[in-house]
Every structure is written in structure tokens, then in C-alpha cells.
Amino acid sequence: MIEMILRLFEARAASLESICGRSSGALGRDEFVAAASAACRAHPIGWHAFMTAEGGDDVSAGTLMAYLVKALPTPDVAKAAMAVLLGRPLPEQLPSLVAKSPYYDAERRRASIVMERAKRARRAGDQHKYQNLLDERNGILAAARQRVEDELLSTGICPKCHGSGRRERKQDECPVCRGRGRIQPAVEMVAEHYGPAASDMLKRVVDVVLVDKSQAVQVMVCRLQMEREVAYC
Ligand SMILES: [Zn+2]
Numbered sequence: 001m002i003e004m005i006l007r008l009f010e011a012r013a014a015s016l017e018s019i020c021g022r023s024s025g026a027l028g029r030d031e032f033v034a035a036a037s038a039a040c041r042a043h044p045i046g047w048h049a050f051m052t053a054e055g056g057d058d059v060s061a062g063t064l065m066a067y068l069v070k071a072l073p074t075p076d077v078a079k080a081a082m083a084v085l086l087g088r089p090l091p092e093q094l095p096s097l098v099a100k101s102p103y104y105d106a107e108r109r110r111a112s113i114v115m116e117r118a119k120r121a122r123r124a125g126d127q128h129k130y131q132n133l134l135d136e137r138n139g140i141l142a143a144a145r146q147r148v149e150d151e152l153l154s155t156g157i158c159p160k161c162h163g164s165g166r167r168e169r170k171q172d173e174c175p176v177c178r179g180r181g182r183i184q185p186a187v188e189m190v191a192e193h194y195g196p197a198a199s200d201m202l203k204r205v206v207d208v209v210l211v212d213k214s215q216a217v218q219v220m221v222c223r224l225q226m227e228r229e230v231a232y233c
Pocket of ligand 1: 158159160161162163164165166174175176177178179180181182
């Protein structure tokens with residue numbers, strides 16, 4: 001956890017220092033760790049939301065998920081809330097997004113060629129070869145789906161246009177992300193899948209976490225400002 005904080009803040013030290021004051025270089029690792037601990041003590045959930053969103057920290061993601069599971073009616077709604085908090089597509093959006101990925105489409109074509117060979121083997125009465133080819137085809141599809149989903153969930157980048165927001169051939173807006181290049185969580189799907197009550201609850205919980213997150217960041221910034229003033233006295 002501490003290592004994660006350091007990696008995150010070494011990368012962001014410059015921008016944080018510009019928030020805290022114009023001069024640079026006065027704050028070291030200890031000050032960042034102390035500020036992070038203060039923020040975590042004062043606003044634990046907000047802090048874990050910040051670490052999950054900014055740093056992809058697994059420990060924080062686990063803590064945040066446990067909180068969401070407790071606060072929301074079902075684990076699926078909690079997963080949806082996590083997606084909304086991270087600005088990623090909801091689990092329910094994934095199947096149609098995978099289908100729109102050119103990579104998945106190419107792999108699907110490759111799989112269908114293997115499937116043709118499998119059918120030929122079955123017609124020829126070679127059950128063993130048929131089973132092997134069928135496994136190969138299923139493996140191709142599963143691996144391609146997994147890869148597209150992993151990329152989507154870790155980056156949020158549109159699988160159709162790879163983030164450009166444009167459709168190359170027609171030179172117009174990408175219809176999947178509507179030109180944004182990124183896939184937004186379709187919050188309205190929560191009501192469709194889990195009902196309006198769950199959807200309202202999700203929105204309330206997400207708001208609570210976001211407020212706590214900005215307060216956690218505020219605590220950290222204040223603490224760093226304080227350390228800076230001490231450093232210059
Ligand atoms: Zn797109």
C-alpha cells in the first residue's frame with residue numbers, strides 16, 4: 001500500500017506541489033506518506049476510492065468493493081457502482097462492446113474457419129479430431145473476449161475506434177462511443193436490470209463515495225500545505 005502511494009505520488013508530485021504552492025522540491029516521501037495516512041484516517045472510503053481510481057490499487061479496490069457490497073442490495077449492483085465510480089462500462093455493457101471490437105471480429109472469423117474444419121472431421125467420423133478442433137475454436141473465442149474485456153475495464157477506451165472517436169472509412173464519428181473515444185458507464189442500465197429502487201440507491205452511494213473522495217484529497221492537500229509551511233519556517 002505504501003509503495004503504491006509512493007509510486008502514485010512520485011508521478012504526481014509535481015502537480016500536487018503546484019496545488020500546494022508554487023515553489024517545488026521541499027516535500028519528500030515521508031511528507032507524502034504522512035499526508036496519505038492522514039487522508040486515509042479521516043476519510044477511509046473516499047481515500048480508497050481515490051487510490052482505486054488513480055492508482056489501480058488492488059488493496060483499495062478490495063476495501064471499496066467490500067463497502068459497496070455492504071451498502072447496496074446485491075453484489076451485482078455493487079459491481080455496477082464500482083464501474084460508475086471508475087468511469088468504466090457496466091458488466092451488462094460488455095457483451096455488445098466485445099462484439100464491436102475489430103480484434104474480436106478477426107478472431108471470430110479465425111474461430112469460424114476452425115469450426116468448419118471441426119465439422120468436416122465430424123462428417124468424416126473422426127470424433128477425436130472434432131473435439132480437439134471444437135476446443136480450439138472455443139479457446140480462440142474465450143481468449144479474444146477476455147482480452148477485449150480486460151482492456152476495456154482497465155482503460156475504458158472504446159474497442160471500436162481504439163480511442164480516436166472517429167470512424168476511419170466514413171470519416172465521421174464513431175457510433176459506439178459517439179466520438180468520445182471512451183466508453184461511459186450506462187447508468188440507466190442499472191434501473192433496467194435491477195429496478196428503480198436499486199438504481200436510486202446506487203446513485204446515492206456513488207455520491208457519498210465521491211464526496212468522501214474529494215474530502216480525502218482535500219485533507220491530503222491541506223496536510224501537504226502544512227508540511228510545506230513548516231519546511232519554510
Ligand atoms: Zn469509439
